[in-house]
Amino acid sequence: MGEAAGVGELSGGDGDVDFTPAxxxxxxxxxxxxxxxxxxxxxxxxxxxxxxxxxxHLMGVRFGWRNAGRQVAVARQRYAESLEASTANLVQYVxxxxxxxxxxxxxxxxxxxxxxxxxxxxxILTDVLGGVFAGRTSPDVDQSSEDRREQHRMQPxxxx
Amino acid sequence: xxxxxxxxHYLGTGPTALGAYDVWQVxxxxxxxxxVRDEDGVASFTxxxxxxxxxxxxxxxxxxxxxxxxxxxxxxxxxxxxxxxLFKLQVGRLVASMRESAVIAAATKQPLTDxxxxxxxxxxxxxxLIERKRTYEGQxxxxxxxxxxxxxxxxxxxxxxxxxxxEGWRQALPAQPDRPGRTAAxxxxxxxxxxxxxxxxxxxxxxxxxxxx
Numbered sequence: 001m002g003e004a005a006g007v008g009e010l011s012g013g014d015g016d017v018d019f020t021p022a023x024x025x026x027x028x029x030x031x032x033x034x035x036x037x038x039x040x041x042x043x044x045x046x047x048x049x050x051x052x053x054x055x056x057h058l059m060g061v062r063f064g065w066r067n068a069g070r071q072v073a074v075a076r077q078r079y080a081e082s083l084e085a086s087t088a089n090l091v092q093y094v095x096x097x098x099x100x101x102x103x104x105x106x107x108x109x110x111x112x113x114x115x116x117x118x119x120x121x122x123x124i125l126t127d128v129l130g131g132v133f134a135g136r137t138s139p140d141v142d143q144s145s146e147d148r149r150e151q152h153r154m155q156p157x158x159x160x
Numbered sequence: 161x162x163x164x165x166x167x168x169h170y171l172g173t174g175p176t177a178l179g180a181y182d183v184w185q186v187x188x189x190x191x192x193x194x195x196v197r198d199e200d201g202v203a204s205f206t207x208x209x210x211x212x213x214x215x216x217x218x219x220x221x222x223x224x225x226x227x228x229x230x231x232x233x234x235x236x237x238x239x240x241x242x243x244x245x246l247f248k249l250q251v252g253r254l255v256a257s258m259r260e261s262a263v264i265a266a267a268t269k270q271p272l273t274d275x276x277x278x279x280x281x282x283x284x285x286x287x288x289l290i291e292r293k294r295t296y297e298g299q300x301x302x303x304x305x306x307x308x309x310x311x312x313x314x315x316x317x318x319x320x321x322x323x324x325x326x327e328g329w330r331q332a333l334p335a336q337p338d339r340p341g342r343t344a345a346x347x348x349x350x351x352x353x354x355x356x357x358x359x360x361x362x363x364x365x366x367x368x369x370x371x372x373x
Contacts, residue, residue: 027236034232041224049217056210062203063276066195068187075275082268083207086214089261093221096254103250107243126243129250 028108035104042097050090057087103129193290196283204276211269218262222255229255296325 061080064072106128187195229251238245303319 027232030232030235034228037228038225041221046217046221049213053210053214053217056207059203059207062207063199063201063272063279066198067279068195075271079272082264086261086265086268089257090214093218093254093258093261100251100254103247107247126241126246129243129246 028111031104031108035101035108038097038101038104042094042101046097047094050094054087054090057083057090189286189289189293193286196279196286199276199279199283201276201280204272208269208273208276211265211272214265215262215269218258218265222258222262225251225258226255296329299323299325 060083061076064076067073110128229248233244233248236244236247238248302323306319
């Protein structure tokens, strides 16, 4: 792993034109490692763990359903909201990890395809990341990645 | 009247609303029992386990993610305006949200445990009372079915003391409407003070959603 390879940058003077590598602010190997780790962690721990918890949450509020006490009713309502919010959070974490995986893929793909100045590359990569984080899908997204997301996408299901 | 709605209807929130104790007076033992008879706590304790697992999962994932991000950032410095900065910001938000969820999940376990235990105790205590009531009612029914005027040759043998309900048992049995001694039963089912506190605890429990990275 190393600092990212650079694209060429013209420099020099007195009529000399030298091609000097300029580092671009991307650590491709590091990003690939990060992406691989994130994918493993998602499949091995986060997704299965979240699914089990969500399944239990989806049982809903199971206490005091016939109790006439107002306090119990209030507690039931608030607990229902907690279940709903936590379920949504867990689903979001899984989806967010998938977004990150896609984002890294796009960064790496765009980096490799780029033949621009360091400034241009950095701007493009920032745009790519911003687009992915904003929820846009890019035609560059690996289809297998899309398939994988679709296959595993978690849904909160019925509200508790 | 639907037993699961009655008290809520009666309670209200205005200055003229009845107090909780007054409200509970409209319920008899049978109605109170109906409110708790299905409280087995199985699902709720399963969810206690789920909250525990969520706390651990979110905490561990946040730690791992932060560690991986830190390692990445060593070689991909987050300079202002760079893609690395944006990446670090988004992952950092995810980590922060996971940590928050871990804290909230851990804080939710105890109130849920307490409520489930309290309702289980109410069920146990009311179960004893309802069983006693049924026994006495059965004894009364058996006594009333005995011949009032035994036929010729019959011997008017008094029933064994164990088969005769105590004098005035209805008045003595707690949780009869407008009977003395009902405070314990009402407290058993309501656990009102505790449940009010637990209800407040759920306010603290998060209703926050993670922001999308």
